[in-house]
Amino acid sequence: MDLSQIKQETLVVASTYKPEPRFLLAVLQDIQRKYKYLPKQSLEVVSEYLDVPLTKVYGVVTFYKAFSLTPKGENIIKVCDGTACHIKGSMNLITEIKAVLGIDPGQTTADGKFSLEIVNCIGSCALAPVMMINESYYGKLTPAKLRAVLESYREGGMVDAK
Amino acid sequence: MEIIIDGKKVEAQYGETILEAAKRNDVYIPTLCHSEALPGLATCRLCMVEIVENGVTKRVASCSYPIQSEIEVVTDNEKLRRIRKTLLKLYYTMAPNSEMIRKLMEQQDVREFNRCKVDTENKCTLCGLCVKACETMGTNAIYTVFRGAAKKVGTPFDEPSEPCIGCGACASVCPTNAIEYLEENGTRAIWGKTFKMVQCKACGKYFATEEEIAYLYQKLGDDIDIKKCETCRKKANANRFIAAIKAEGF
Amino acid sequence: MQSSKRLTILVCCGPGCIANNSMQVYEAFKKHIAGSYLNVEVAMTVECECDKESSPAIKATGCHGLCEHGPLVTILPHDITYIKVKVEDVSEIIEKTVLKGEVVERLLYTDKIQKKKLVKRDEWTFYRKQKKVALRHVGLIDPGKIDEYLERDGYKALEKALKDMTRSEVIEEVKKSGLRGRGGGGFPTGLKWSFAAQAEGTCKYVICNGDEGDPGAFMDRAVLEGDGHAVLEGMVICGYAIGVDHGFLYIRDEYGLAVENMKRAIVAARERGFLGEHILGTGFSFDVEIVRGGGAFVCGEEMSLIRSIEGNTGEPVPKPPYPADKGLWGKPTVINNVETWTNVPVIINKGADYFRSIGTENSPGTKVFALVGKVNNTGLVEVPMGTTLREIIFEIGGGIPKGRKFKAVQTGGPSGGCIPEAKLDLPVDFDSLTAEGSMMGSGGMIVVDDRTCMVEFARYYLKFLSEESCGKCVPCRQGIKTMLEILTDICEGRGQEGDIDLLVEIGQMVQEASLCALGKSAPNPVLSNIANFRVEFEEHIKNKRCPAGVCKDLTAFYIDSKICVGCAVCAKRCPVGAISGDKKQLHVIDQGKCTKCGICMDNCQFHAVRVK
Amino acid sequence: MMSSYQNKILRVNLTNGTASMEPLNTKYAKDFIGGRGLGTKMYCEEVGPNVDPLSPDNNMYLVTGPLTGTMAPSAGRYMVITRGPLTGTIACSNSGGYFGSEMKYAGYDVVVIEGKAEKPVYIWINNDKVEIRPADHIWGKEVPDTTDLLKEETDEMAKVACIGPGGENLSKIACIMNEMNRAAGRTGVGAVMGSKNLKGIVVRGTNPVHVPDGEKFMAAIQEARKALLEHPVTGTGLATYGTQILINILDQSGGLPVRNFRDSGTVEWADKTSGEFMIEHKNLVRNKGCFSCVMRCGRVTRTFKPYAGFGEGPEYEAGWGFGADCGVKDIDAICQANFRCNELGLDAISMPCTIACAMELYENGYLPNEDAGCDLRFGNASILADLVTKTAYREDIGDILAEGSYRLAEKYGHPELSMSVKKQELPAYEPRTLQGMGLNYATNNRGGCHVRGYMTAPEILGIPVKLDPAVTEGKAGVCKAFQDLTGAVDASGFCLFTTFAIGADIIANVVSAATGIEYSPDELLKAGERIWNLERLFNMACGFTSKDDTLPQRLLQEPQKNGSYKGSVNRLHEMLPEYYQLRGWDQAGVPTKDKMVELGLEDAFAQMLGAVEAASAKNN
């Protein structure tokens, strides 16, 4: 995407808030939602718009887990590692995803199809271990089920694996 | 108001910190992150003391705990010593080669702690003084980035920070001398940014960064003249006396 | 529950159920009714004897609690509840139950304690021991409709406070109720309010802490999603009591639905005059603004949360001064968590005495728990303070699945600790849990069985905390990091003599010296696990063995030849094909291929898979 | 223990182009204190006798005292120790200004210069960074320009000790100049530096000088300061009039040497060249002090047409030299010639005395017109500055003037007309009036010199008590005491002038407080005596004997012409044996073994005997 466009769009997003430092998180969250990550140029625009030093913007961005500075894959896999999921073997899912997609948490596949994240409790402890791909939940996962789910995304569709 | 420090009654002012009261009364409490210029960080936790307030015994960081009632303070006992010692073991793993840490370890009788990974390259204890100094300068060139175990002090994207003027206040306030600062051949380098320095118009000595000078002009207005190093400015000043004396016939 | 005679289909859309496709079920109901109802309208009306209302209401409600069996669907006024409803079940439910009032047997809940299928939800052991105060409306009302809240005495407490009570009377009432902060610390709420009321300065703030960061807790989410007005009402009452006109709702950004529902609730409350200028025609004005959290556990700590609202990193600052003196933008601020706020209207409405009649002397009222882990009835439960852990886990929770052995219950999340079987009769309240080295926390309750390694479990929390610590103070950042390193060593077979004592030494220091509550409580999981399961630690260190079969470097599985029946389930489930054996013959694990995932062990109903 | 020593020595070898550092020998420091003592000890150890002064083998030691760089009043001095080309004796020349203290701040007690550079160089000492830099572009420049250029090339705040054309051209009366106007003046040390192709030493120091106990030290120096400031000579006299005040005093006492000691006693126009007159005549701009000085005897002066100029000085001896000794009564001309000495790096005592000698040779017809190239008669003010310049550049008559009066007089067949001892020119005190001063001159280890046993103090000024100058009785003892005390003072870093007001007790007190080594006044004097004897041993090893402990014939035989002591001669023979005896030497002036053991000099004594034997063996 061309830089001036990102700047333009960022400004549009930011302008929905008053130029006060306290809206830093809110603006960043909206931009994150738009691009699935925070482009560097956006941070600069936000810094200027809200009159918050870029260093601080960067500090805030790296502090909160909600923000990412690197572009995400087409499909974002969020494996829950809440306590309930953890004691029910969420780490086995991570191992399996690594085996299938070859990525570690925080990474994106070379083809840009998947990104893997480990998230804290997503409030679906009853379905532990659980993961989300984009907005869809997959609960009580076993490595076998997981493999099937991933395959379905690979083919571009999705499968009801519940 | 009157408080008790280590069994001794001392005068304290409402709202001042325990550390301030102790210092004024010559009671030593070890500190690392404390600076009167940049108070209130309370990150190093070496200044923990035990207090009894309203009948409750608790241990607090003396540098930030305000005196609001007639408390009783103990600055050294078995428990506090244990806290400091354990804490210093952790400091050792972070910055084993820092002179300050070594000094504190010696003072608190702490030996080298090698059970865990010891970062021999590091000197930073993330006390936060540098960031606060930079913030105080109004430059905001550095900030803490990331959090938890990954936290560090840095610049956006680890790139040279645009607002940095190279004043080195960060390095100056650093208690463990963790911030590298190199001046050579007319440049000053800090935080990955290399500054061109301004040469003294008279003697040619490099005396400040261009950014520092710009900062000063911004603060003081254009009336001020900063073209020479302090020695040559002093000389110029002396010259004015000399000219006056000459004018008066020696 | 049967207050309304109207035909109502309640589809639970709490987080657990949504993950089980409850939204699709809800949509299916809507589609079916819209498509077919005209045909049955008269019959329906006659048969159901509904009053003037002519069509059944379909509600997407907040969490019903028993997430394990979601999606839950309740049909009123018949009071029939179905579990695990799928989209394909919808037409049958409409045909049989909605139209004819018949029960679909196969969708009923089987109560394992009473050992029978039960039609009415209140009869389930899961619900019988519960007492809904904070969750009084959750699951019953459509949070998107303010009228449903109003129908159930909504905003009555606000009206009472504004019109019949002085500010100090409100504070007194809350003080008298003995309500303690439900966010974890258990600080008396009324006292907090009175501090802020006394604090100097005209500009003060009220904050709702909805940054539920505990891994394994989701009660605040349920309230925010399912009964947002109760939270708002509590906040407005507080605003009146301490003389504030502005409040903030800090909600985790991940809780998208909660944010949406709260937004709608705020708009609706403003429209009806419960928020905004001249509330209920009085001179009192108060408004609320939503702030979305950025995803940081430490923001559950009040000073961090305040810093976050200000647009900063969520780093705590030393206390005192407390927020009641110097909070948001340095102004006096009352900050309470979601569950605390929902209790406020009840106290004002029904009086402090009523509230005190529930729970224990020092911890009146109820507490909501997220009961999860190795327990049959996973879900949200609300019980009076003082209920024992045994009641919660073995009665409400229905015990441990797959016939495994209960090992411990972890309360308070990363800030809490594990409580072993010997202490299961402990009545749950703020003080008793703290006395056991755990804490109430925000209400996470994780049940673990003998397949959980207590060393690894402690390590898990420390890993979480090492990432979630803001990293500001040294004891917390470096202490957790160091303890994690030691625990990881122990889990991976590099444990050394003296490690346990070292963990205790560091842990105690971190508790004493950390800057904020996160650090002060961070060692709890480690210290309580050491206190209660020291043998397991020693087993790891001295014998390089993980008895629970979790720590891969210290684990080898084998199949007990005396027990194995050759059912082949293990072989089928093994993700790497490490298990072989003929049908009805002893199966064997190929140690070279085995990845120690333990799936075989979890799935063997005969408990034939053992840890060496 | 913390002390005012820096405990570090810098050794620069110009032959190899190397610089190295080594620790101070604390035993030597304790026994010889520093400065003149320590330097001599090191020289004797490292070089030994009989080295050609102008050869690369002759080392040069720049040595500070323990008080140098501290706040001890008027104690900023350093010493240059080497073998002097003018005398062939141990040479040690003392200078004030800032150079010594700056050396100390750079971290060094001693800077040793060895060898010889191939081409002109200068040494740049910037704390612990030491460079040897080329100096071709500065070679030939006069002292002020050299100083400015070197500072420009290094550091404006640096201090420069350098030679002028005098030293470059190996004049035996060349000196080393620091801060332009302060000179390590006598015995020709400038030529030694020149022989090494060393134009200058630039030093910049930013290190501290410590004392073991600040309070104790300050108490000690406060006592010294008080004594100095309250004493009429050191407190106000020197500050107001400078040393030139002595012109009138010596003239009135009848002890003023006149016209190469030919017309000594008094001269009617002496007051026109006095310090008082310089004020009246508006020559004096202001007074000046060396580093840490409270006496401020320095003169910033200007002169008027036709001798217009600006500079510093003259000191009494230089003023007398160009004045009374040359028969010149024009203060402007005297001052201007003195300025030239400073600018060119020539000893402002030996220079005019050599001119005075030349004048007498000329007036007597021994020095022919064609050699003189000018009217060399006594009293010709107009030729002074020009003769100084010619000496420095060794032009015409200057070429032989540059060798000093003895070699000049010898060349023209009348060595007895050189008013010198051990070939070094006598300063401005007439031994026929000041009997004790005569003894000091004769026995002085570096030849004709007043600053090794300033007998003028008791004999003229009444310090500490007034002695009759004409009397010889008891002078030997006083002379020895003065010589020993001076040895210790020169070693400590104190300026000799402090002894006008303070004695061994206060000096010992200050040195003890600075070094942390307790010196009683007796121990201090003992150290001085040790230094004196070591110098003596060195000289003897170089072949000097009691025969050299004498005065020019004229002073011993020719009656003084003018003044109160008209008709007197110096009665050295009445004092010398007693002097030897008091020193614990035998009748031939050779130190006895017992005395050497007492002073801890037995090793040096053995070395000397060995050298003497070797020399006599060679002669036989």
Place this chain on the structure above:
Amino acid sequence: MAKILMVQPSKCASCRNCELACSFAHEGVFNPNKSRVHALVWERLGLGVPLMCMHCDDAPCVEVCMTGALHRDEEANGVLWDKDKCIGCKLCISACPFGNASYDSETKSVIKCDLCGGDPECVKFCPNEAIEYKEADKGMLTKKAMYAEKFKKIFEEVE
């Protein structure tokens, strides 16, 4: 009226006792490099000029100091430096138009005249009375102002 430091270079003997006294009083050692007063010596002119902080009324160093480490102290009638509040940005050093402050990176100190708490050491130890600490009567203030005015003019010419 409060006292002020008066300097008369024409009286300076260049002995630098002021530097020694100052460095000893402040640092406990003798080190002119760390003195708050400097007698700059023009060797060719044989002239020394003792210089130290002028304690300006509207001091630029105070203006640039972000922590209040440099502040005007009314009681002392001078510009004082509070070590505890200094963060070592060193901008005051560049800001001083007279070059009368310097920085010691070893001790992290701004080296600048502090009037010795009302009894300046340099004054005590100056043998020539070139530095005086006197009640500022009207005449002296005028003199100081006059000097300043004159210097300003000369300064402009020099520049």
